[in-house]
Amino acid sequence: MKDAVHSDEMEDLKNLIDEAPQSPGVYLFKGKKGEYIYIGKAKNIKNRLKGHLNQYRIDPKEKKIFDESSKIEWIITKSDYEAFVLENELIKQYKPKYNVRLKSGSGYPMLVITDDEYPTVVISRKFGEIEGEYFGPFLPARTARAMKDLIHKLFRLRTCDPLPKRDIVCFDYHLGLCSAPCVNKISKKDYNFDVKAAKAFLSGDVKKFIYRLYDRLEEYKNKLNFEKASVVRDQILAMENLISKQEVLGLPVNEADIFYFSGKDVYLIVVRGSRIVGKEFIQIKQEGIQDFEISVISNYYIRGNFIPEVVISNRKFSDHKNLKRWLSEKKGSDVRLLFDIPDEIKGFIDRNIGSVDLSDLKEIFKRTFGFDLPERIEGFDISTLFGDFTVGSAVVWENGKMNKREYRRFKIKTVDGIDDYASLRELLFRRFRKYKEMDNPPRLVLIDGGKGHLKQGEIVRDALGIKNLRIFSLAKKEEILYTDDGKSVYLYNYQPLLKLFTTIRDEAHRFALSYNRKLRERDTLKELLDKIEGVGKKRKEILYRTYKTVDRIAQASVEELKKLGIPEKVAQNIKKYLSV
CATH class of the missing domain: 3.30.420.340 (UvrC, RNAse H endonuclease domain)
Structure with missing residues (x-):
């Protein structure tokens, strides 16, 4: 009986394909409960659906699509580019079961120098969600936190967000992580200079800016301000170290994302400031049916990842013109799409990813x-x-x-x-x-x-x-x-x-x-929390599992802490103790 029912459903799907228009657009396979099974685009919807049908008996994934679908719908567009854009929007919204899906649920972390009166550096996984200048992404993801900490240490951008009003400096000032603009320990002019230095460091474009740092170093020495001079000296050493690496790893592209396809595996190599700053194996939840390469690339940028000046793939694919146009419109400027990996990067791939069979x-x-x-x-x-x-x-x-x-x-x-x-x-x-x-x-x-x-x-x-x-x-x-x-x-x-x-x-x-x-961070955190009145063993565990670090607990509001079941008085004790 079940086979007969399935046979009837298959016949219905075949009839729908016969009725499909020979126009550009998007087609949608949907299940019995209205869920989206697969979404595709085509210059000719009818021909593309017939292509799926022809693969039904020889491709296990195509068979699963038809077996789990009860109807096919389509949306006609004016052009194949409109179909490309609409397909990406629908995939982003509905996350169909058999379309290419990357395993990570969000974009890779980037650092943002904010557009505030006294800018700071924050981490974001979605380009454009915070007003400011973006740098990255950072691969592997844990390096974003390490780089943020380095920016505070080198350039002493404020660690509090938002900028508080205080009468005395916080502990981070004494640790040399913040220049304390909240209590006017630094002039706005000097603070903005540090912001520009941090941006130069993050972008890798330090050669011009380093001379300004030398001038500043001499200025502080002449004024016998040796404490500030030591900070500038550390900044210069960090930038000189960056320059030495650039000389060795200088690449013919300044800013690029490189997608390297090896069989069913996908690797991302990130180039910023003419140097390789990260590589990552992109884990795929679902490989998809067709257009694998273009689907991986578009899926990556749909998540809010930064779009660079150049995108490179080692495999050429159809519809690359539509991808180039789509990336350029999302970025707001022209994006070059290339299929020839520079020799210097090929060498890096051979050493670090390897194409050894x-x-x-x-x-x-x-x-x-x-x-x-x-x-x-x-x-x-x-x-x-x-x-x-x-x-x-x-x-x-x-x-x-x-x-x-x-x-x-x-x-x-x-x-x-x-x-x-x-x-x-x-x-x-x-x-x-x-x-x-x-x-x-x-x-x-x-x-x-x-x-x-x-x-x-x-x-x-x-x-x-x-x-x-x-x-x-x-x-x-x-x-x-x-x-x-x-x-x-x-x-x-x-x-x-x-x-x-x-x-x-x-x-x-x-x-x-x-x-x-x-374990060390957890032990240190618990030792600190032991000193706060009202925080016992259970509440320490809750705070650790939720926030992991002292900084994150300090940034949580009283209302957020109350949602964890912590009484208001205890939450106020936590805030008071950690804000000292």
């Missing part, structure tokens, strides 16, 4: 180590701060890329003080024990460290009686890989292997370090 990696791996490249490799590292907050990480490389959903982190429970080997043994014991319960456990693990770390892995493996598990370790700097059968492999002689193992090692290190830092 997995079959090539398998071949060199087997030739070097005498066994097949496993589908899964796990990497381990330990992070501690002078014996406190000791943690471990387990990261997973699987079928050619890191699988973040499989990462695990561990608090080390049985080791007091600094004992890297004992901490590693606990970490590996807890993780290897899980292997015995798996149907298909990893056949290879990589430990961050040298021969001594490798030995700890062998001790744990043998104690648990685990068979068919190989253990490697990778020492930093020299990049020598040690194996459990006595080999020492100098990885610089094997570039595909160097990329594989350093990627796993560095990710294990990053993941362990981030967990260690998180």
Whole structure:
């Protein structure tokens, strides 16, 4: 009976396609509840729908679209460009199940120097939502917060937002993070100079501005104002360091986003100030049916990401003229769309992303180590701060890329003080024990460290009686890989292997370090909150889970704190204590 019903529905869809207009426009596959299954555009709606129908029996995704749809609608437009614009707006609004969708729910973070009387620097994930000058995006996302902190440290733009009225300076002034315009510790002229310096630093266009900093340095020295002179000196050193990097990494484009498509993977490389400032693997929730490349690019900018002067793709695609026009109209100025990646950036891609085919990696791996490249490799590292907050990480490389959903982190429970080997043994014991319960456990693990770390892995493996598990370790700097059968492999002689193992090692290190830092910040925050009347264990947990840092708690209003179930009097105590 079900097949008969489906057959009737298919016949209805075929009849609708026969009735479709031969005009430009947008077509919409909709489910039984009116939900949007797929939205597409076409110069000729009827011909494009027939193309979908022809793929029905050979493409599993096309089959799913038809199987889940109960009707097809269309909107006729005056031109194919209007169809392009309308398609993007509808996809943004309805997020159809089978259109290309990027995994991140928002744009990448940018820094904004605000258009205030005394500008400050804030983070935004949507271009244009805050009035000011935008810089970025910053990849990976965590670097935006680090760069914001650096701007406060170097140029001392105000840390409070909005600008408060105070009689005395706050703690950030004494830490050298703010010049305290709120209490007139700096003239408006000098403050605006610092704002211009910060903008030059963020844009990378520092060569002209650095001479003005030298003039300012001499002025402060002549006035014997050595405290201000030391601040300017730090600014000059930071800018000179930036210039030296530009000389090495100078590129033929000043401002560009580069989309590098490799199979089904997509990487974004960001160029600002003629230098590469970030790269990111773009995770795709849904690959879509047609027009994959153009869909990824348009989807990226729909989210509010900054549109640069140049957009580059390593793959050419149809409808690129409409994309160029759409990007230019959104930016408000001409955007160049190119399909030829500069040689300097190709070199960066080869070194940092790599276009090594997995079959090539398998071949060199087997030739070097005498066994097949496993589908899964796990990497381990330990992070501690002078014996406190000791943690471990387990990261997973699987079928050619890191699988973040499989990462695990561990608090080390049985080791007091600094004992890297004992901490590693606990970490590996807890993780290897899980292997015995798996149907298909990893056949290879990589430990961050040298021969001594490798030995700890062998001790744990043998104690648990685990068979068919190989253990490697990778020492930093020299990049020598040690194996459990006595080999020492100098990885610089094997570039595909160097990329594989350093990627796993560095990710294990990053993941362990981030967990260690998180625990330290949490402990510091709780210690501070202990001093506030009315904040007990439960309220500390609520505040930490919600805000993570002291700055964010301080910026929260009393009303916001009350929404968390914190009594008004306690909320006022929190605000009073943290505003001192």
